[in-house]
Amino acid sequence: MLHFITGKGGVGKSTIAAAFALAAAARGARVLAIELGDPAGLCRALRARPASPGAIERVAGGVHVAYFDGAAAVAEYLTRKVHLGRFARPILDHPLYNAFVAAAPGLRELVAIGKVRDEFILQRRWEVVVVDAGASGHALEHLRMPAAAAKTFSSGRVHREASVNAELLRDPSLVAIHVVATAEEMPLGEAAQTIETLRTLDLAIGRVIVNRCVPPAPPDVDDALARVDDVVVADVLYRARSWEQIQERGIAALQARLGLAAVRVPRLPIMEMNAQARALAWPIAELAA
Amino acid sequence: MMATAMQVSPDTSLAPVLARHRLVVCVGTGGVGKTTVAAAIALGVARRGRRAMVLTIDPARALGRTLGIDLTTGHVIPVERGVLGAAMLDQKREWDAFVARHAPSDAAARMLLGNPFYQRLSTSFAGSTEYMAIEEMCRLAESGDHDLVVLDTPPSAHAIDFLRAPERIDRLLDEPHQLVGAMARFVVRQLERAAGSETLRDLATFYRAISALVGGVRERTRHARAVLRGGDAAFVLVTGPRASILDDTRALADALRAQAAPLSAVVVNRTHPRLPSAHGEIAHPWLHARWEEAVAEAAAEAAILDPFLASLPDGIARVLVPEAHHDLHSLADLDAVATHLGI
Numbered sequence: 001m002l003h004f005i006t007g008k009g010g011v012g013k014s015t016i017a018a019a020f021a022l023a024a025a026a027r028g029a030r031v032l033a034i035e036l037g038d039p040a041g042l043c044r045a046l047r048a049r050p051a052s053p054g055a056i057e058r059v060a061g062g063v064h065v066a067y068f069d070g071a072a073a074v075a076e077y078l079t080r081k082v083h084l085g086r087f088a089r090p091i092l093d094h095p096l097y098n099a100f101v102a103a104a105p106g107l108r109e110l111v112a113i114g115k116v117r118d119e120f121i122l123q124r125r126w127e128v129v130v131v132d133a134g135a136s137g138h139a140l141e142h143l144r145m146p147a148a149a150a151k152t153f154s155s156g157r158v159h160r161e162a163s164v165n166a167e168l169l170r171d172p173s174l175v176a177i178h179v180v181a182t183a184e185e186m187p188l189g190e191a192a193q194t195i196e197t198l199r200t201l202d203l204a205i206g207r208v209i210v211n212r213c214v215p216p217a218p219p220d221v222d223d224a225l226a227r228v229d230d231v232v233v234a235d236v237l238y239r240a241r242s243w244e245q246i247q248e249r250g251i252a253a254l255q256a257r258l259g260l261a262a263v264r265v266p267r268l269p270i271m272e273m274n275a276q277a278r279a280l281a282w283p284i285a286e287l288a289a
Numbered sequence: 290m291m292a293t294a295m296q297v298s299p300d301t302s303l304a305p306v307l308a309r310h311r312l313v314v315c316v317g318t319g320g321v322g323k324t325t326v327a328a329a330i331a332l333g334v335a336r337r338g339r340r341a342m343v344l345t346i347d348p349a350r351a352l353g354r355t356l357g358i359d360l361t362t363g364h365v366i367p368v369e370r371g372v373l374g375a376a377m378l379d380q381k382r383e384w385d386a387f388v389a390r391h392a393p394s395d396a397a398a399r400m401l402l403g404n405p406f407y408q409r410l411s412t413s414f415a416g417s418t419e420y421m422a423i424e425e426m427c428r429l430a431e432s433g434d435h436d437l438v439v440l441d442t443p444p445s446a447h448a449i450d451f452l453r454a455p456e457r458i459d460r461l462l463d464e465p466h467q468l469v470g471a472m473a474r475f476v477v478r479q480l481e482r483a484a485g486s487e488t489l490r491d492l493a494t495f496y497r498a499i500s501a502l503v504g505g506v507r508e509r510t511r512h513a514r515a516v517l518r519g520g521d522a523a524f525v526l527v528t529g530p531r532a533s534i535l536d537d538t539r540a541l542a543d544a545l546r547a548q549a550a551p552l553s554a555v556v557v558n559r560t561h562p563r564l565p566s567a568h569g570e571i572a573h574p575w576l577h578a579r580w581e582e583a584v585a586e587a588a589a590e591a592a593i594l595d596p597f598l599a600s601l602p603d604g605i606a607r608v609l610v611p612e613a614h615h616d617l618h619s620l621a622d623l624d625a626v627a628t629h630l631g632i
Contacts, residue, residue, distance in 0.1 A: 009319015010529070044533065078479075087479070094476045100492060135319055156481070185616045187320075214582075217575050224573035233568050233580060240579035242614045269582070270589035273533050 002120045002168075003206065003288070004131045006139035007180030008190040012211045014041030016180050016265065016284065017132040018277035021046065023288040024128040025062040026281060032056070032119060032126040035067040036112055036142060042132035043067055045273040054115070061278070064126075068115055070108025074101050077111045109145040110158065113165050121168070128288065136179070136194045143169060143177065144201050169203050176206030178287070181254075183210050183247035188254050195258055207287060208260065210251055212267040217244050263287060300606040302631025303525070306553040307334055310523040312430055312516065313439045316451060316545075317527035318537045322558040324352050326527045326610070326630070327441035328375070329623050333632030335371035336624070339436040342374035342429055346422055346443040353377075355617050368620075374435065383421045384411035391505035397498065406495035418443045419454035423513045430521075452517060452548045455510040523553035530560050530590045535597045542601070554606035556630065557594065561587050561612060 005017040014035075021033040021042075035042040039050060048065035050057045053072035056064050079088045091097055101107060120129045133139035146165035149158060169175055177198055181191035191208055198205050225241060228234045251262050265283055268276055307313065307330065315327040324345055331343035345352060345360060356375055358364040363376030385402060392398035401407050410417055419442070426440045442451050516522055524545055528538040538555070545552045564587045571577045598607050610629040617623060 010321060010534070040537075087475070091476050091479055097476055155487075214579065215575070221573065221575055224576055228571070228576070230569050232562075232564065233571065236562070236564065236583045237571075237576050237579055239612070239614050240576075240583065246616060267582070269585045270531065270593070 002129045002175045004133045004139065004143065004177040005180060006133045006136050006194065008187040009135045011180050011182045011187050013180040014045045014132050015273055015276045015280065016209060016211060017042050017130050018045035019280035019284040020288045021063045021130045022061045022277060022281040023285040029127040030125065031063050031128045031130065033063050033065045033130045034116060034119070035132045037067065037069070037134050037138065039067040045277045047274050068112050070112045071101055073111045073115045074108055077114070106145040106149050109142045110149045110162055113142055113146055114161055117165050117168055136190055140194065140197055143203055147201065172204040175204040177203055178206035178209055180209045180211055182212050183250050185250060188250045192254055192257050208254065208258065208262045209265055210262050211265045213247060213264040214244050214267055216248055217241060301608055303330065303554055303606060303608055304631050306523050306606055307437065307632065310521070311437055312426060312522040313437065313525055314442060314522050315440065315525050315527055316442050316541065318534060321527050321529040321534060323527045324441045325617060325626060326556050326558060327439045328352055328356070329626035329630060330632065331437070331439045332368065332373055332620070332623050333627030333630060334437050335368045335373035337632070338370040340372045340434065341437045341439065342435040343439045343441065344422070344426060344429065345377050345441040346418060355619060355623055378422055378425055380418050380421050381411055383425055387421070387424060388502065391502045393501050397501045401498040404495045404498060405491045416454040416457035419451045420458050423454060423517065424509060427513060427516055452550055455513045459507065459510050518549050520551055524550055525553060526555045527558055528555060529558055530594050532593050535593055539597065552605055554608060555601060556608045556610060558610045559612040560609045561590055563587050563591060
């Protein structure tokens with residue numbers, strides 16, 4: 001299975017992606033975790049420092065980790081698949097090439113997705129591939145690109161490959177695109193919008209994952225709260241109750257808007273990213289199949 | 290201006306910084322509440338009788354609702370004593386206007402506006418949002434209509450890209466000189482094999498069209514660089530009390546220093562109160578669990594936040610904004626943030 005993970009900035013999507021990878025590896029699957037972009041999120045959560053874009057490093061927990069950089073992926077693509085041979089270096093160093101890569105409509109995103117597909121389908125080495133696709137905008141830019149590029153590039157090799165990638169991203173038997181949020185208005189709103197966009201694009205949608213949830217409060221909580229005398233304690237507990245109500249209202253509204261059930265992931269104490277990811281591997285386990 | 294800034298003692302209020310600057314740039318990683326802080330700064334300053342303007346990059350619908358306006362069209366809200374303006378940067382529109390201002394003729398402008406590469410550049414070239422945000426901030430400040438312009442920078446994993454945006458635009462303009470020669474023709478042929486010939490024709494047209502604008506654009510990028518590094522703009526780093534965010538913030542503060550951009554203040558948003566571990570009996574299990582969580586969280590937060598704040602150089606204001614009891618919904622909520630900012 002090929003899992004993509006996205007969501008608003010700061011909701012913990014890299015930690016969730018790392019937990020996906022660790023959970024699948026703990027089940028015995030051969031797992032590759034890929035960060036789309038600079039190695040700042042998923043790589044950090046898995047304590048990996050791959051030597052270069054595309055290099056694969058094995059880390060604790062049996063997960064293999066890599067990060068894909070769009071520009072490097074384009075250079076690799078042109079060298080390997082367009083067979084530039086001994087002209088590769090002068091071409092890749094040419095300012096015109098760099099301008100082309102910087103400005104060509106969606107080329108970097110397209111090739112990065114193509115490289116994910118290569119790892120997943122062609123290598124036959126991985127049973128589970130988990131991709132930290134970055135914040136919603138960044139992820140959608142990548143996920144919509146194969147279909148868009150099949151139209152933009154009217155001819156040539158890119159057109160053919162774009163069509164193949166677009167087809168993969170629509171196949172729910174192979175791909176699941178998950179959206180992570182926290183139980184607050186803005187992250188939930190952005191998650192709902194992302195899912196709606198994915199639906200418009202007809203892509204393979206996975207789950208909406210709500211991170212850092214507290215358990216729902218029992219009905220007698222407000223009576224008990226009214227009996228707390230200590231002002232410091234009361235302030236803390238009123239705030240906790242208020243955010244729990246925001247959580248419950250927000251999740252209910254999201255589920256009604258999208259017509260699907262959200263997955264809750266429990267709130268953990270503040271700790272370092274890798275410890276968080278390992279602690280979350282068990283609540284995530286059933287999603288990472 | 291910098292010399293004065295270095296002499297004041299570390300402060301816990303943004304007021305001195307705001308008194309000294311006409312431009313404020315809020316930077317930080319995604320999800321820390323940068324937009325909220327930027328809007329609260331502008332509101333606080335407007336309440337003091339100045340004409341303040343906040344320019345956001347995100348669609349920021351929640352902020353629009355809080356202010357009771359549609360940010361996409363831009364609005365001015367009279368507040369007690371002063372004026373608060375708010376607008377969202379429409380990247381495409383601003384780039385088109387920028388081209389129209391600097392093109393030597395209507396025909397040159399039209400040629401560029403219709404080019405697919407220009408359309409791509411103006412929406413998603415790395416650095417193009419950032420550059421247009423700086424350009425628009427400078428333009429608003431120069432208009433004389435505002436005493437203070439607050440810029441909420443684009444959400445970016447590498448907020449420092451912001452400072453490099455003018456150079457990136459400059460570099461892009463350097464490329465046309467490289468389009469001639471046998472090697473260039475060879476490169477074009479190879480790229481055509483991969484991408485199809487139409488794409489390459491568009492690129493060539495783009496460079497022909499943009500070369501007419503180079504002089505005017507260069508003057509603006511030089512100006513933008515001078516504004517960012519000359520002390521006219523105060524940089525306010527917005528962060529949150531989580532280890533990974535503070536790591537990014539530390540790297541960002543170092544990068545700002547390396548780029549000779551003056552960091553004026555660090556705002557830690559959504560902090561939690563320090564709590565005594567001793568307390569009366571909390572019998573209710575759900576409430577008891579929340580209290581235990583809050584105590585552990587406060588201790589963990591103090592353990593990462595205190596060394597972080599201590600590691601900041603002297604002369605930088607350190608401001609903590611406690612987490613509210615609910616999502617922000619009204620001007621009063623935003624006023625509360627402004628009060629915590631010391632405005």
